[in-house]
Amino acid sequence: MSYRYDIRLSGSGGQGLILMGIILAEAIGIYDGKYVAQTQSYGPEARGGSSKAEVVVSNAEIDYPKALKLDLLLTMNQKSCDDYYMDLKPDGILIVDSTFVKQLPTPRAYQIPFTRIAREKLKREMVANIVALGAISKLAPIVSSRAIETAVLARVPKGTERLNRDALKAGMAAAQKVKKISFPIAPAGFEDEDT
């Protein structure tokens, strides 16, 4: 039986969401060996404006390449959280960058200040996306930590491997911390009929 796992990474242009999408797709597709389709949409501007990357995962060939109902939603700013929360499945995972997302649509959200971690711990705000990837690998059952690390190191510019590995580890550690704060999960078998 084939399954579909739909992921959307969203925020504003310049936060590195498309690169995140590529790395995640590469980790799942090349290193974990599943079928993936990665798409994106963004505005004509390089920074600011809305940006999103989507990754669809399956064990069979993927027909529709864009995300349908979401199993995993990452929002890196308030607007994307407001815009896309409704696309999440009832048992889907919501992860927010709490540096920017202050109003949560549901108490069932993992809140991690990716940008603040990048800025304060790693001294480079631009690795916030890699911090988030680290967190995703711990919070969502869709990619192995090993695959994500291999994929990150294969994509980032030479000389930044250490910074990026630290960013990944910081994200994983932050995820382990929020995971301990438990919250109710939707009952099993409660599936959306559209998917």
Place this chain on the structure above:
Amino acid sequence: MKKKSKKRELLLQGNEAIVEGALKAGCSFFAGYPITPATEISELLSVKLPQRDGTFIQMEDEIASLGAVIGASLAGAKAMTATSGPGFSLMQENLGFAVIAEVPCVIVNAMRGGPSTGLPTMPSQSDVMQARWGTHGDHPTIALCPSTIRECYDLTIKAFNYSEKFRIPVILLVDEVVAHMREKIAIDDEEDVEIFNRIKPTVPPEWYIPFEDTPKGVPAMANFGDGYRYHVTGLTHDIRGFPTSRPDEIDPFIRRLFRKVSQNFAEVQIGEFYQADDADITIIAYGSVARSARRAAADGRERGLKIGVLKMNTLWPFMRTQVEKVLRTSKVVIVPEMNMGQVSREVKRVNKGDAKVFTINKVDGTIITPQEILGRIKEVS
């Protein structure tokens, strides 16, 4: 002898797969002007072509780009350019030149929303008719349209093959979704793929007749610089390449241009049926929308609707044989496209009242979703 396989498993974007396909086909020359959503093709070839002793030139605009491509091809190189709607508009003049002078080349048009500058980063399928009739004068067209990353690779190779075989510019119409989408693809560099190279003259230079009619309709093509001197012009010419105004020379020339493609009509028809045998409702789609169609068909079948799909990879010449078959066997035919109805017009043209044809036209810069197709099916059946 069994060849060693060197498979590379890669996560590639449509544009990157086009580059891989072009290199596999033997492309050694690229001239272009960057434009979203086709820029990655230029970007990547600017690195890869020089590594293989090929040539990459960024030109001042798209008119010059296709001019350079035509020149390179006349000198013997397999040449291509890549652009999007605004640039494709500028190329129309030289496109006609490539048709009349019978210069093989490949033009990639990554379709974005138009008219004019339109929607640089958003998908559309609105250049289908421009690919067919954009350049003036009566002429045949071959236009191919991929919907997966694998097809980006395979159809680029086919585009080069057709252009070399029939001495015609071939257009690869990709929509932005496919151009920028990434999927896993396994490329085997040692794989034996059919690569066609233009037929060269076997006669000595003084016997060479550059635009001679042959049973296939495709004259042998000598490289400029190889000692075969001949005249190339945009004027309607005689078999020696010189301008003519003799009706008895003009007519066979224009008819031969058409015959090159019409004689090989079946060969250039690429498409695929999905669960079409027992389908009451068939969706005819191409590009990224063909993927929405397959999803809609799968979801519909789960609800007991007998839906099939005809995915078109060849847009021109129009796949009338396959479309007619669908029209005969289905009660309802749905043609979803990201334009106001360019392929549906052709479907309606060949429909002899066999099936009801309905369109879905989406022009808001986003892809047609499976739900929208299913919604339309419920509405009309």
